[in-house]
Amino acid sequence: MKKWFMAMTIAVLVSSLFGATASAASLPPAFVSVVLDGKKIWFPDAQAYVDENQRTLVPFRFVAESLGAKVGWEAPSQSVPIERDGQQIRLQIGSNIALVNGQEVALDTQVVTKDGRTFVPLRFVSEVLGAEVEWDGSTSTVTIHTKDISESDTDEWGRLLRKTDLPKNxxxxxxxxxxxxxxxxxxxxxxxxxxxxxxxxxxxxxxxxxxxxxxxxxxxxxxxxxxxxxxxxxxxxxxxxxxxxxxxxxxxxxxxxxxxxxxxxxxxxxxxxxxxxxxxxxxxxxxxxxxxxxxxxxxxxxxxxxxxxxxxxxxxxxxxxxxxxxxxxxxxxxxxxxxxxxxxxxxxxxxxxxxxxxxxxxxxxxxx
CATH class of the missing domain: 3.10.450 (Nuclear Transport Factor 2; Chain: A,)
Structure with a gap:
């Protein structure tokens, strides 16, 4: 598993999921698993996916709130205000510019809506929300870290283990x-x-x-x-x-x-x-x-x-x-x-x- 810092890395790694036909209109987007601090995120509906430009997009509200951010919605301006650890962040649907404490930050693709949910590029989670992001191309999995976890407490895929309330088998x-x-x-x-x-x-x-x-x-x-x-x-x-x-x-x-x-x-x-x-x-x-x-x-x-x-x-x-x-x-x-x-x-x-x-x-x- 390698640290992910550039969107093009993801483009190369995930393109193999559907091969040369990845851009065909009849094929669904390549879905991506997300693991946050050792626990897989089971999104309630909309899932992380790879878009037609081979950029990984994640459902923003669920991820942001899991990271402790407060997320709003302003319909007239089609914008998403976010507050986290004293930071004031604003996203706008259809724009690849985020405002962070009044300063413009360029994203590698636009913020989009899909099935009534707001999706942001994965780079945003890392660079603006301050989380550490890793990408495993072999399983199309994004791992987001906000704290250190001992390897002895996880499996080979970085998932947290438990020792109590075990199943019967x-x-x-x-x-x-x-x-x-x-x-x-x-x-x-x-x-x-x-x-x-x-x-x-x-x-x-x-x-x-x-x-x-x-x-x-x-x-x-x-x-x-x-x-x-x-x-x-x-x-x-x-x-x-x-x-x-x-x-x-x-x-x-x-x-x-x-x-x-x-x-x-x-x-x-x-x-x-x-x-x-x-x-x-x-x-x-x-x-x-x-x-x-x-x-x-x-x-x-x-x-x-x-x-x-x-x-x-x-x-x-x-x-x-x-x-x-x-x-x-x-x-x-x-x-x-x-x-x-x-x-x-x-x-x-x-x-x-x-x-x-x-x-x-x-x-x-x-x-x-």
Missing amino acids: AADYPYILADVPNEMYEMAYPPSRPSESKVSSELYATIPEYNKQNVDIWMGHLKTFGALLLNVDYRTIDDTWAQAMFATKMQNSNAELRYIREYVDWVKENQIHIMGYLEPEPSMIFYDGFGADYIRVKFRVQFLSFKHHERLIYDNWFPQEADFEKNVWYEGYADIKMVTNVGGHWGSTLKVSPTASLFFNHTISKVE
């Missing part, structure tokens, strides 16, 4: 994180062959392939898969989306591509528009004994538009009886199946299974 995991609720740990595992299956504490302790370098690759595959799966718009979707979705899967032929393209046609016909995100948890991996790894994720999804309830998501297990409401956030956990067709040193090749599902082994409920 705490021994199944290499450690327990401070920002993950027990219900996520205690969710039932998918079907398995008991004599061959292994929980994550065993996998990390006994099998060399389960190391940070490989797991980071798997997390990247899952993030790309989730960004495509949960961000679909009938007005822009095209074959670029189909090809990108197909590329996230482990395939032995092009057979699935036909089904993905049929879904694209259905999205247009049914006028489907959904948005959401999927966050994989690297410490929660389960080997089922049949040749597949399941990585647990937290997801959120909102259904904005559709004519009929059928096949709103490209998922063979999408519930036929589902009666999802429009413009309501749903949240849950799921185990996403990952497989490889490579023997020997297979670690870097693990990709999403063609039979993976958000609704096979999962929980989901309306966000109140």
Whole structure:
């Protein structure tokens, strides 16, 4: 992980998330995880993302208030007044100039609104709010530091550990994180062959392939898969989306591509528009004994538009009886199946299974 001081560094690192097609209109923005002082920020709705100019933008109010700033809103001038530690800061929508105690500070991109939320460039968090920012390109994660944390209190990804109020099955995991609720740990595992299956504490302790370098690759595959799966718009979707979705899967032929393209046609016909995100948890991996790894994720999804309830998501297990409401956030956990067709040193090749599902082994409920 390297210190981030220039926006161009982020442009180079995150461009690999969607490859050469990153500017295609049919593809969703590259979503970014944010960890603040050892705890992952689960934004209530709008997520950090990389814009078309390869700049990382973060939802400002939530981040600023987490850093102890007071944030306002002045509608007539479309400006955001901020107060923190005696500093008077003002941002204006559509401007790349911030006023800090009356002095102009140039930002590397404009302050924007998206889905009713104000987004600011990541550089602003570092240079104006005084936080230390690090960027991990392998997992598309921003880490924000406002205080020193001992490495002995964190995992390899800089997440804080906890030793109290542990889940019932705490021994199944290499450690327990401070920002993950027990219900996520205690969710039932998918079907398995008991004599061959292994929980994550065993996998990390006994099998060399389960190391940070490989797991980071798997997390990247899952993030790309989730960004495509949960961000679909009938007005822009095209074959670029189909090809990108197909590329996230482990395939032995092009057979699935036909089904993905049929879904694209259905999205247009049914006028489907959904948005959401999927966050994989690297410490929660389960080997089922049949040749597949399941990585647990937290997801959120909102259904904005559709004519009929059928096949709103490209998922063979999408519930036929589902009666999802429009413009309501749903949240849950799921185990996403990952497989490889490579023997020997297979670690870097693990990709999403063609039979993976958000609704096979999962929980989901309306966000109140």
